[in-house]
Amino acid sequence: MSSSTSPLEVSTSSLASFTPTRILSETTSTGSIYVLGTLHDLPTIIHLQKTVLESEKVGEVLRGLERLNVFLENQPYFSTHAWLKPTPDRSPDLQIKIICPASETHIKKYSQQERWMVVETPEVYERVVLGYIDGFDESRLGWVYAILDGKKEADRILYRKQGEDGFVILPDLKWDQTSMNALYLTVLVQTRSIRSLRDLTPSHIPLLNSIKQAVYTTVKEKFGVGSNKLRLFVHYQPSYYHFHVHVVHIEAEPASGMLVGQAHMLDDLITLLELSPSSGPSILAQKTYTYPLGAEHGLFEGMKAVGAITFD
Structure with a gap:
């Protein structure tokens, strides 16, 4: 809003x-x-x-x-x-969760829709996805910046690290905070330079490790849940283009965002960055990603036009 x-x-x-x-x-x-x-x-x-x-x-x-x-x-x-x-x-x-005013993007996101598997090569990323991200309306990230700037939801912050390599941990709106088995948190990074996991480089390894350790410590202290009961993952494609990490209890009922294709484990991302060259594009930037995409998604027509979606 x-x-x-x-x-x-x-x-x-x-x-x-x-x-x-x-x-x-x-x-x-x-x-x-x-x-x-x-x-x-x-x-x-x-x-x-x-x-x-x-x-x-x-x-x-x-x-x-x-x-x-x-x-x-x-x-x-x-x-x-x-x-x-x-x-x-x-x-x-x-x-009860409310989105008001709801944009056309919100309406499409939550509408029942047919999904197709997309094969996104680095070339497809350059031709289709990068332009889509560049055209992403930054006003839609106002709620993220308000949290990071301490203007909104300050009382819900579980952990905050200041600085360009900082981040906050807070309960996700999908969690009603009544059952530990349904625990769902979100980590929002302070920097605005990472829009998706393709932007990650080996220089971000300390940030990702810091997030992992802070999550483990905070969840244990606040909720008594051990690190071996948590999934830490990143979405691709994400719902919004400001880097964030999802933290979910392993007993939580799997949702579509936790399935193979969209969810990428944080430890796996760190490992791939450790294997990446110290200079030049990382493995994450050069990798081909296969994931489901809804017919109402803003990327769908572009992906179809370049043959990233096949129709048998």
Whole structure:
């Protein structure tokens, strides 16, 4: 959201005025749904997701049931819908995320869409991807810069290292912070010179190692989770072109962003940089990447035009 836009009020009354227009996508296994509509006369995406149940509160939840509707009874199997008694101190039932105003890029990103495998050679990167990144609207990174500059979400920062080689660690919006098994953090680097993993060189090895060690120490101190329970990875293509690292508990339910093709383990990137020549393009810059790309992605038509996507 640009600085000229008036702050959005988020309350039960404001959300009640949301007018849905269509479902963008939904996942029944996780109780997640993205809905496009209008809020305060602005295009808005609302993401509703059932929160993860804390294991130690199972007994409390069962004692707090208000009503059951048994719709399958075939001993030994039973299925029922349940309603909880509304109590102010119990865990929330829903996690709600709001994107307002939602851009056309946001709408495409969260819409259900067909995906195709792309083969991106260094030549394809130069011909298609680099121009796309150069044309990326920097205003879309305003929320990142606000975090790095300490203007937003300062109370959510778990770790901050100042300087050009600095970075911050904070909870990702995908984590409701109720279940350690669903732990999801994001590391944002301070420098604006690294837009994707293709920009990494051997000179960045100290930065990446510093991120890894800070994540391990911070997660252990704050949440009691050991380094052997964490996945640290980088997306390619990323959702936004400011280098960041994803930190996810190994028991978290795999999402599309954790699958082969898009997720690249941080340790693997460090190893490839260690094997790269000290001068000239790194292995990461010279490498061919194969990854899934949605038909609504801004790169799709360019990739199709240069034959990076094949249609059998």
